Amino acid sequence: MQDLVLKNITKHISLDENETVYFLSILKERKYPKKTIILKEGDICKTINFVQSGTLRAFYRDQQGKESTIMFAVSDWWITDMACFVNQQPAILNIETIEESHMLHLQKEDLDDLYLKIPKFERFFRIIMQNAYIREQLRVIQNLSLTAEQRYYIFLEKYPQVVKQVTQKQIASYLGITPEFLSMIKANKKK
Known part of the structure; x- marks a missing residue:
């Protein structure tokens, strides 16, 4: 199972055998059942997480209890509450x-120790964070400039592996629309 995380790392940096052994030694492996909250709002965000298999979503819940999906993560993706992880808040x-x-x-x-012992990991995580920032910046621009229908089609094209794993309600939450409106968009597509 650790081959996947090593392939993910080697997209951006190369590791020798000792670096590989050290990196793998600090990872904590865990399986979670469906519908498990692995990070709850208000808790200190202590980990950045690599998805070996499965599907997750990060969401924000407002004071009225409405959930807005911020991101999804599938196999070979990293997920955390980045601001809170970096600042330990x-x-x-x-x-x-x-x-x-x-x-x-x-x-x-x-x-933090990994950055000191194997500085090239700073490069790896910088690239990961830059890519995440770019993705989110483009998403904000799309939310400001495109229709919900256009955003839905972009989502389908960009994240086909996510579409297969999540519900219509979760996609609607990510797009900032109601599930009913998403149903209308999908019905129009079939015409």
Whole structure:
């Protein structure tokens, strides 16, 4: 199972055998059943998480209890509440498994030590964070400039592996529309 995380890492950096052994030694492996909250808003966000298998979503719950999905994560993706993880503050987001998920957790203090012991990991996580920032910036621009229908089609094209794993309600939440409106968009597509 650790091959997947190593393939993910080697997309951006190369590791020798000792670096690989050390990196794998600090990861904590865990399986979660479907619908498990692995991070609850208000808790200190202590880990950045690699998805070995399964599907997760990060969501925000407002004071009225309405949930807005911020991101999804499927196999070979990283997920956390980044602002709270970096600053070791209470989480703003909840992270929930949508299906049974196998995760590798990297603790904040272990990541800080990793940066000192193997500095090239700073490059790896910088690239991961840059890509996440770019993705979110484009999403905000799309939310401001495109119709819900256009955003839905972009979502389908960009994240086909996510579409297969999540509910219509969760996609609607991510797009900022109601499930009923998403049903209308889908019905119009079939015409």
